[in-house]
Amino acid sequence: MENIYAAMLLHKAGKAIDEASVTKVLEAAGVTVDGIQIKALVASLSEVNIDEAIKAAPTLAAAAPVAAPAAGESKPVAAAEDKKKAAEDEKAKEEAALEGLGALFG
Structure with missing residues (x-):
């Protein structure tokens, strides 16, 4: 790397x-x-035209932070699901970025 x-x-x-x-x-x-x-x-x-490869590569956007529940609300199950979904989204973005890097090598 x-x-x-x-x-x-x-x-x-x-x-x-x-x-x-x-x-x-x-x-x-x-x-x-x-x-x-x-x-x-x-x-x-x-x-490889590096400028073109960079333009064609998907960009990594920062994952949106999960909002904290309002005071008095208790949703541990929903929070766990949100974290799992955020982790899956992040993994998908990383995989897409790695595919873009693959274009650099042929």
């Missing part, structure tokens, strides 16, 4: 995404560098 973050940082800065640049970013962040992973990432991104 750190490799992708390094590539995204380089892209945002308008720098070339090559093995040397990604390695420098990771080393500056104190991350262990795996040359094979970096080589694979650079090769995968060479044919």
